[in-house]
Amino acid sequence: xxxxxxxIGGSAGSFQVVTQILSALPANYDLPIFLCLxxxxxxxxxxxxxxxxxxxxxxxxxxxxxxIRSGTIYLAPAxxxxxxxxxxxxxxSTEPSINHSRPSIDxxxxxxxxxxxxxxxxIILSGANKDGAQGLKAVKESGGIAVVQSPDECQxxxxxxxxxxxxxxxxxxxxxxxxxxxxKLN
Amino acid sequence: MQVEKDDILRIIDTIKKASSYDFTDYSEKSFARRxxxxxxxxxxxxxxLIKQLKSSKEFLxxxxxxxxxxxxxxxxxxKMWHTIKYRILPRFxxxxxxxxxxxxxxxxxxxxxxxxxxxxxxxxxKCNIFASDLNLDALEIAKRGEYxxxxxxxxxxxxxxxxxxxxxxxxxxxxxxxxxxFDIDLTKDLLKAKPILKQKPIYRKQDLVREDNVxxxxxxIIFCRNVLIYFNYDLQNRIFENFHKNLFNKGTLILGxxxxxxxxxxxxxxxxxxxxxxx
Numbered sequence: 001x002x003x004x005x006x007x008i009g010g011s012a013g014s015f016q017v018v019t020q021i022l023s024a025l026p027a028n029y030d031l032p033i034f035l036c037l038x039x040x041x042x043x044x045x046x047x048x049x050x051x052x053x054x055x056x057x058x059x060x061x062x063x064x065x066x067x068i069r070s071g072t073i074y075l076a077p078a079x080x081x082x083x084x085x086x087x088x089x090x091x092x093s094t095e096p097s098i099n100h101s102r103p104s105i106d107x108x109x110x111x112x113x114x115x116x117x118x119x120x121x122x123i124i125l126s127g128a129n130k131d132g133a134q135g136l137k138a139v140k141e142s143g144g145i146a147v148v149q150s151p152d153e154c155q156x157x158x159x160x161x162x163x164x165x166x167x168x169x170x171x172x173x174x175x176x177x178x179x180x181x182x183x184k185l186n
Numbered sequence: 187m188q189v190e191k192d193d194i195l196r197i198i199d200t201i202k203k204a205s206s207y208d209f210t211d212y213s214e215k216s217f218a219r220r221x222x223x224x225x226x227x228x229x230x231x232x233x234x235l236i237k238q239l240k241s242s243k244e245f246l247x248x249x250x251x252x253x254x255x256x257x258x259x260x261x262x263x264x265k266m267w268h269t270i271k272y273r274i275l276p277r278f279x280x281x282x283x284x285x286x287x288x289x290x291x292x293x294x295x296x297x298x299x300x301x302x303x304x305x306x307x308x309x310x311x312k313c314n315i316f317a318s319d320l321n322l323d324a325l326e327i328a329k330r331g332e333y334x335x336x337x338x339x340x341x342x343x344x345x346x347x348x349x350x351x352x353x354x355x356x357x358x359x360x361x362x363x364x365x366x367x368f369d370i371d372l373t374k375d376l377l378k379a380k381p382i383l384k385q386k387p388i389y390r391k392q393d394l395v396r397e398d399n400v401x402x403x404x405x406x407i408i409f410c411r412n413v414l415i416y417f418n419y420d421l422q423n424r425i426f427e428n429f430h431k432n433l434f435n436k437g438t439l440i441l442g443x444x445x446x447x448x449x450x451x452x453x454x455x456x457x458x459x460x461x462x463x464x465x
Contacts, residue, residue, distance in 0.1 A: 063446045064415040077444050079262070085215050092444050093216060094257040094412045111215075114188070 004031050004185050005120050007084070007112045009105035009135060011038040011127030013155025015050075017175050018125065022073065023054035024179040029186050032068050033057075034084060036076045036108040038101055038127070048075055064092040076103035084112040101131045109135025118143035121185065123178065125149045127159030133166035140167045147181065150174045189218045189225070193232045197221060200239045207250050208395050211421030220253045227252075251321050255416060258292045260333075261299045261344035262411070263443050268353050269460045270300075274438055275307055278406060284313045285405045289394060289429075290413035291317035294328025294387075295341075299348075300409070301383045302367050306349060310386065316401045318392035325389045331379030335370060338377065394425055399432045406434055412442035419449055426451040433464040 010018060014037060039047055051073075052059050060066075061077040068074070068088040076082035081103050083091040091111075098104040109122055109132065122139035124132045126149060140146040146169040151157035153174045163169065173181060194217060198209045209217055225235065238245045261267050278284050288297050297317045304310040319325050333341070345364050352358040364370075369378040392400045394413070408429050414422045426447055429439055439455065439462040441447070447455060447462060455462040 061444065063444045064442075065419070065448065066446075080444060083215065083219075091213065091215060092415055093219075093255065094415075094442075095219075095255050096257055 010125035013126035105132035120144035126154035130162040137167040260341035264347040
C-alpha cells in the first residue's frame with residue numbers, strides 16, 4: 001500500500017484548480033487522493049464526468065465500506081460525508097450538514113488525519129467559507145503536512161485564509177507548485 | 187474529542203443491559219462519532235453519560251434517537267427515482283397488489299416520494315405500503331407529513347426532476363405541479379402532504395437489529411436506503427438475509443446509491459445496476 005496519502009478540500013473557485021492538478025498527474029501516480037469538494041446543490045451530477053475527462057487516473061465516487069486502492073482518486077459523493085477510516089476503507093454517512101456543508105471537508109480531513117497521521121498531506125484550495133480549517137489543523141497536529149493554495153491566486157480566498165489562521169501551514173503554494181509538490185511525492 | 191474503544195464498548199454494554207437496544211454490530215467509528223457529538227451537546231463526560239444512561243430510561247431513549255441518523259429528503263437522488271419509475275415499477279404494472287416496505291423510513295420523505303410516483307403511474311390504489319423506523323418521534327413526523335419549507339427548497343427541485351422531466355426525452359415536460367401533492371404554507375414555513383398521500387402507509391416501530399418483520403407479510407419491494415451504512419459487515423449480512431426471506435420471488439431491494447452488498451449474502455441476489463433482485 002502507498003506510503004503517503006493526499007487529501008484535497010475545496011469549494012467555490014476550486015474546480016478548475018482540481019482539474020489542472022489531476023490533468024498534470026501521470027498515469028503511474030501511486031498515491032491515493034481524496035477529494036472533498038463542495039458542489040452547488042443543483043449540480044450534483046456530471047461532476048465526476050467533468051473531472052474524469054482531464055485525468056489519466058481513475059476517479060470514483062466510492063461506495064460505503066469501499067477498500068482504498070493505490071493510484072485512485074476518491075471523490076466524496078454529493079450529499080454524503082466521506083470518512084477515511086483505519087484499515088484503508090471509506091465510510092459514508094448522511095449525518096446532517098456541518099457548517100452548511102455535506103460533504104464536510106473538516107470531517108474528511110479529521111478522519112484521514114486520525115487514520116494516516118504523518119503519512120497524510122492535506123491541501124486546502126479556493127473557497128468561500130471556513131470549512132477545512134479545523135481539518136487542516138488536525139492534519140498538522142497528527143504530524144501530517146499542511147498545504148494551502150496561495151490566497152492571492154484563489155478566486156475566493158476565505159477558505160485558505162481561515163486555514164492559514166487556524167494552523168501553522170507547511171507550504172503556501174500556487175497551482176503549479178502544488179502539482180510539482182505532488183509529483184515529487186510519487 | 188476522540189472517544190476510546192473501551193468507552194464505546196462500555197456505552198454499548200450499558201445501553202444493552204438497560205434496554206432492548208443493541209449497538210454491538212454498529213459500525214464502530216460511526217458509533218464513536220455520534221457519541222462524540224452527544225458528549226459535546228450534553229456537556230457530559232463518559233462517566234456522566236454512562237451514569238445517566240443507567241439511571242434514566244427517558245434519557246436513554248433520547249440518546250438512542252441521537253445515535254441513529256435521521257437525514258432524508260423528498261426524492262433524494264433523482265436518478266434513483268428515474269430507475270424506479272422507468273425500470274422497476276413497470277414490471278409490477280400487471281400485478282393485482284404490490285406490497286412495499288420502507289425499512290428505516292425516518293421522517294417519511296421517501297414514503298411520500300414513492301406514493302407520489304405510484305399515484306402518477308396509477309398504481310397507488312393497488313399498493314399496500316408499510317413503513318418502519320426505530321425512532322417513534324421520526325414516525326410521528328412521518329405520519330403528519332409536515333416539513334420545513336425554507337430549508338428544503340431542493341424537495342421541489344427533486345420533485346420537478348423526477349415527476350416533470352423525462353430523462354429519456356428532454357423535450358417532454360409533464361405538467362404536474364408540486365402543489366398537487368403538498369400545500370405550501372408560507373406563514374408557518376411548512377410543506378404539508380395532502381390527504382391522498384396519507385391514506386395508504388401503515389407505520390410501525392421496528393428495530394432492524396433484532397426484529398425481522400413487524401408487518402407479517404412478504405414484500406415486492408423493500409426500500410432500505412442509507413440505513414445499513416451505519417452497521418458492520420456481519421449485521422448488514424444478517425439484515426440482507428432477513429430481507430431475502432421477506433421478499434417475494436424476484437422481489438426488489440433498493441439501497442442507497444452508494445451502498446453495495448458485500449459478503450456471502452450477495453450470491454442470493456442479482457445486482458441490476460442501482461437495485462437488487464431476489465434470486
